[in-house]
Amino acid sequence: MAGVSKEKADTIRGQLQDAVVQCSERCLYQSAKWAAEMALSLPEFDDSDSGSPMEDVDSQTVPRPSSISSNPDPEEARKEAKEFPLYLLAKSYFDCREFDRCAAVFLPTALPRGSPSELSPNRKTSASPETLKGKGKDPAPVEGSVLPPPNTLPDLSQKSLFLALYAKYMSGEKRKGEESETILGPADGGSIVNKELVGLSRSLEGWLADRQAKGLGHTNQGWLEYLYGIVLARGKTEDAAKIWLLASVRRYPYNWGAWLELGALFGKLEELRNFQPELPQDIMANVFLLHESQTLYQTDNTTHKALTQLQSIFPRSHFLKTERALLYYHANDHQEAESIFSALLHEDPHRLDSFADYSNLLFVMEARPRLAFLAQSATATDKFRPETCCVVGNYYAMKSEHEKAAIYFRRALTLDRNFLAAWILLGHEYVEMKNTHAAIESYRRAVDVNRKDYRAWYGLGQTYEVLEMHLYALFYYQRAASLRPYDPKMWHAVGKCFDKTDRPLHSIKAYQRALGAGTYYDSGSSFGSGASHEPPSGGLNPEILYQIALMHEKLRDVDEAASYMELTMAQEYGPGGDNESSGDEQRGPGTGATITTSEARRWLAKWEFGRGNLSRSMELANEMCQDGFEVEEAKALIRDLKARTEAHKPFG
Incomplete structure (x- = not known):
């Protein structure tokens, strides 16, 4: 993609440098820092071919030497x-x-x-x-x-x-x-x-x-x-606030703080899209829309293309590189996200702005040595920054030292009570320490800071589920699923709560949404609890299939339940695999035998036994012995099958 022209780059650079002065004069230091970094990330041009380096540049775009604006x-x-x-x-x-x-x-x-x-x-x-x-x-x-x-x-x-x-x-x-x-x-x-x-x-x-x-x-x-x-x-x-913030960015679009305040008022993608025609048509609006798409977890090709276009204008922007890393993180592409964060750390080791997100990623990846190095680097730069406290807290959380982790997350909040990551991480630690009241309050505070972050809603759902308050848990899981509609983990949690509240039809629909959302998301990755067998590319999650089968059984649709049990077992051998045609050396990349697939095999064996298909039941019972999960029950079933077979043998 072609980059920005020299004239356009000089114009944008002049406006951003003017914003640095204007924001600094009004003590809006974070906005001034952002504008200065974006101005420096514009490409440099060789002026040696022209007679005068500045002859083609409008005088209004030349940065003023004075630090006081006119x-x-x-x-x-x-x-x-x-x-x-x-x-x-x-x-x-x-x-x-x-x-x-x-x-x-x-x-x-x-x-x-x-x-x-x-x-x-x-x-x-x-x-x-x-x-x-x-x-x-x-x-x-x-x-x-x-x-x-x-x-x-x-x-x-x-x-x-x-x-x-x-x-x-x-x-x-x-x-x-x-x-x-x-x-x-x-x-x-x-x-x-x-x-x-x-x-x-x-x-x-x-x-x-x-x-x-x-x-x-x-x-x-x-x-x-x-x-x-x-x-x-x-x-x-909030509605009136949107009007006045919109008026602000129309009059002076280079105040990044105004854009951030405006973005914080949109809770859903639909709200942002409905408001988009009112925005000014300039480069700042494009940066704003890209940032909001990232915060609303839009990881599709459209978002990546918009980011690529902006990076052609600001090729050295650390802000845009961080946006790219977060897009990959949201899409569960941890390796790609880590490589970008690692490069950013190498380019600017004293930049702490994205360290909290990077530490979350390393925690998910269980990369303890890299997280330890990041904690040392952040502490050497500034130990009393909220980002540093979150990095150190994540390091202790990975070591399962939850009390120490909570201390550092609380320290981050003492420095900045609106630091979203610290509220969410503190809630996780209280869940680990079985302090559900404090966990709920932490997640609620996170929602107050940013209602668009699904992790806080999901954390509330998890905590209320632990308390067996399933209607509350269902409400919060549904809020999380509305923010992350393509994350199977969200719909799996919704389906489980519908089951607990005795609504099997709704549960089936939620589980089917989880199947349609793609590869199952590791339930232990973001919250440090539980584990799942992540199916290979192209496979279906056996746990979800098994739960759908149980819901059909509750509805007394036993034939449909049996078909889902068969599909659950088929995941052992990968897409298109089955235990009759695929030997171990020919199997696709399936899950192999798991507790879930063994439970499905046990259900089918009993079902076949009950309807008189003894040969199929015997075959499944023998496979259960090989699985190693329900061996004693399989042996008991085999004895019953042999007794039934002997009883039906003719005399003579």
Whole structure:
């Protein structure tokens, strides 16, 4: 595939480098880091053939030498120049994590207060989802909505105002963490909220409505829309949050943090596809759609082609390489995923961003030496990063030192309470330690952080299944299956719960979905419990076939049950194999004799015995003796068969 042209690369590079400055000025450091890495991953071009290296490049695409951006809006530029000394002071306070002090530089008075119910998802405001009147337009008040509050914010530049309000938000988040105290402690729950959200919501709503009323909405820069979207999302007003975050990325598409906040509001692929026409048509939207497809476990050729196209533009992007590795991981292609992660570790050993995912992969692969090396590398770089704590925790989990593993996962959450991987892994460890209450709470917190991660839903299902609360388990397994519809493990769990709740017809349908989903997914790979005989390519899982047979038996459809039992036994010899025509040296890549296939053989032997087919029953009983699983029962059956045969012999 052809790469990006020099002119286009220079344009994108200039915009990304401008984003680094713009995000840094507003203390959005993660977005600034992402933009800087993407800018550096663009291809380099040899300018030696041209008379002047920059003669064909638009002056707007050339990165400015100054670390302070200029504003094309004269009024905003005038305000920024006037506020510049105060802005530098406020930013220095923010960098020192003195958030209240930062906000007080520009907001000497407290923000307006209100009831937490004002952030209710049912409350209609000027930011209600019905207010979007057309693509590219700002939200406007609608009839029947609550009038927006008056604008009480001082007349500041948008940059200074964003910094002050963002500092207020961060101050509230900091206090929320302090009040929550210990992880999973008495105060660590949904009752602790960011107390600045209501004031921020009212202030931003009033400011945005005032700008719209004055006809100045078109001059908004997108940053305050981004902050308002965050506030609404934290207040669970998600539909309105989507509207304002969309407005933000339309006005300034290179703020990666806004895209991430927008993506977090989509729980299913259908929601994202319905929203896609509203997105701007640019390179950032393409990166966003690729990232969301990966987080929604879309591992088809379309996703890989989209990623390949982006990598032709950003050939050195570690972010895109990580996306590729995660796609392979989700598709259960562990070797390919590990090779990409290993290459990334070699290229940039101090990059910790994807180490938690890499450690999960090595845990699944049971690659203990490589996981130990990864833990040493991460600890040498920064032992107090959540990613490092997760790597070390996974290492102890692999050694079955579950108490130590839980300590490190809790440490990761102390550093970042929204670190998804740590909540899920902590839940796994509590399951191993038989602390089901703590496991359920950990998985619930993981769902609160990211409802798109099937592992948390599946973990809840497993835990409730251990407690024999099968209706609860069924609900959570179904949520996991909706996120991973092509993972047989999900449908196998759903089918098992339908069986436990005495719904054999539904169970059969779920098991058939598992068969149709492809090769059975190892049930012990992600959660460290249980094991299964993974069938070879082209085979069917004998455990699922056996369960379908038992469901038909419950429905008194014995002939159909027998056919599935025969199919279960056939998996010993691989696709097309059978015990009459295939000798050991001619067998396909089957599972061989297993407990499940031996159980199917025992069922068939008794069934044939009951209906008088003694020769077939004897044949199956002899095979049971060779299997080595039900030898005593097979011998007893053979004795019964011989006695029955002797009784029917004629005298003389």
